[in-house]
Amino acid sequence: MPSNAHSLIGLNPDACTSCMICVRECPVWCIDLASHTHEVTEEGARRPKVVHVLDEFTIDFGACMYCGICVDVCPFDALAWSNETDQSAHSASGLVHGIDQLVKWFPASGS
Amino acid sequence: MKQVPVEAWAAELAACRDAGYDVLDMIAGVDRSEWIEVIASVMRTSDAACELVATRLDSDHVIASITDVYAGASWYERELAEMFGVRIAGAHDERPLLRRTDEGAPILLKSTVLGARVLTPWPGDADASDDAKANRRRQRAVGVAEDWLVSDGGSHE
Ligand code: SF4
Numbered sequence: 609m610p611s612n613a614h615s616l617i618g619l620n621p622d623a624c625t626s627c628m629i630c631v632r633e634c635p636v637w638c639i640d641l642a643s644h645t646h647e648v649t650e651e652g653a654r655r656p657k658v659v660h661v662l663d664e665f666t667i668d669f670g671a672c673m674y675c676g677i678c679v680d681v682c683p684f685d686a687l688a689w690s691n692e693t694d695q696s697a698h699s700a701s702g703l704v705h706g707i708d709q710l711v712k713w714f715p716a717s718g719s
Numbered sequence: 720m721k722q723v724p725v726e727a728w729a730a731e732l733a734a735c736r737d738a739g740y741d742v743l744d745m746i747a748g749v750d751r752s753e754w755i756e757v758i759a760s761v762m763r764t765s766d767a768a769c770e771l772v773a774t775r776l777d778s779d780h781v782i783a784s785i786t787d788v789y790a791g792a793s794w795y796e797r798e799l800a801e802m803f804g805v806r807i808a809g810a811h812d813e814r815p816l817l818r819r820t821d822e823g824a825p826i827l828l829k830s831t832v833l834g835a836r837v838l839t840p841w842p843g844d845a846d847a848s849d850d851a852k853a854n855r856r857r858q859r860a861v862g863v864a865e866d867w868l869v870s871d872g873g874s875h876e
């Protein structure tokens with residue numbers, strides 16, 4: 609398969625800041641994300657800072673057209689093309705994948 | 720890109736074919752708001768040369784069929800008819816392309832309200848954090864024109 613082929617998309621949840629950019633840029637609206645905020649006070653900091661914690665992140669591959677816009681727009685390289693090529697499911701809802709699956713598709717560094 | 724008046728469309732493409740451009744790559748429509756642009760891309764397999772021919776439909780959205788010039792033109796002409804409301808003059812296949820019927824407004828015209836885009840909740844609308852929601856300006860989804868939304872929030876319920 610050519611190296612620039614578009615296949616499944618993987619997520620690195622540790623790099624994702626829940627910024628919503630990919631969700632808003634996806635032309636077919638097939639990315640969904642839920643997060644919450646909490647405050648952390650770093651040592652020496654005068655004020656606590658608000659951090660987003662990612663709770664859910666799903667891609668509906670039944671609707672995804674593999675355009676790659678989400679991969680391109682993510683400012684934190686939290687989305688990447690996977691080397692995995694094929695997937696099938698018994699129902700349309702089986703093509704919706706959450707963090708548990710997407711993290712497995714995130715290519716290991718260097719690959 | 721060769722720009723031709725719409726009356727010369729079929730003749731220009733016939734001239735391309737006679738100049739050895741043996742394959743019709745595609746015909747595309749573009750809604751330029753004031754007019755519809757139609758662009759044909761043709762290829763010459765012997766030297767991989769490409770040529771683009773464009774025309775604009777100003778008031779009458781009618782263009783001559785080129786199915787007798789290029790095999791395969793029919794698919795794109797059906798697309799032009801269905802998605803842009805362009806009438807194809809001359810013998811051609813009038814079956815709808817992707818929709819089951821030809822009812823309803825042409826969906827690739829900018830003036831056509833896409834019902835699903837208005838009725839489906841936009842995932843980007845839910846703010847990343849519930850507590851920060853109040854502070855953020857409401858965002859409009861890409862591809863949803865301002866006047867599609869009757870009142871703020873009303874169409875997202
Ligand atoms: S590849 Fe395109 S369609 Fe698929 S999730 Fe990313 S932006 Fe959406």
Ligand code: SF4
Pocket residue numbers: 623624625626627628629630631641681682683684685686687
């Ligand atoms: S653009 Fe990247 S960092 Fe932002 S929400 Fe999407 S995956 Fe996460």
